[in-house]
Amino acid sequence: MNENYKIPAQTRIGHVHLKVADLERSLAFYRDLLGFEVTMRFGSQAAFISAGGYHHHIGLNTWHSKDLPPAPIHSVGLYHTAIVYPTRKDLALIYNRIQKSHYPLTGASDHGVSEALYLDDPDGNGVELYWDRPKELWPTKIDGSLDMFTNALDIDDLLREIER
Template structure:
């Protein structure tokens, strides 16, 4: 088989999640995180987005209505990562979730990005993050990106809102 490299401008267009309660998931993704409903299919499915795209996230109960979350140590989706345009945008959603008392599972500085971690109502992992400018990304002596996981300075993040 010949070597193939995916085109550089390829993106992941959307994620489609099986959920147990559509209204509960819509509350989390739309009312807390701010996505907009693009299309709702009764009590079975909804397609939501940021900025009017056809959908970034699909939610459905077709196979999962009323079911418990998948076991955390089984194969499956680890998390959905939602990329915010700026550090201030990440600080804004952080403040919003803090004010709502929504629980976080972690916070991290990865060198290339800063991230907030939480679970949706079905236990699906969600990463909210922003990418640092590429010129700030850490590299090793071979010029490869050298990501890491260090504690995120959440107070510094919240100070973005003071400007």
């Protein structure tokens, strides 16, 4: 084994596939609230959704989870799925949409490198909606390593993006 191996910089996460209890309820969240498009369905058991026509960014299925309760919070498993928005204005627009729908947020943070909104899908899966600041604006320590933090997100400032 080569101990100096590094994964290629162009590597990316292709998609997430979630086990859900109720496919239609999950589609109401991911499609109707967040705006993903359905690219394919397997009857009432699975759906594949994407942004911009990609084959799928998220798969939803009930193959082993139909009508089951959410996984316990204090157990192993996926902490959250992170969805990157291209601009700060896009993040402001989805925040506004979530607020108008009265869907509950679980948090809103400024991490220095990004600004993020947090919520849970109907099955209790964590979802992070965020945008990355330009890399040259990321906070760093004297040695050049990242200096991320978690501060409250300035929602009023975020919403001013919609007017710009």
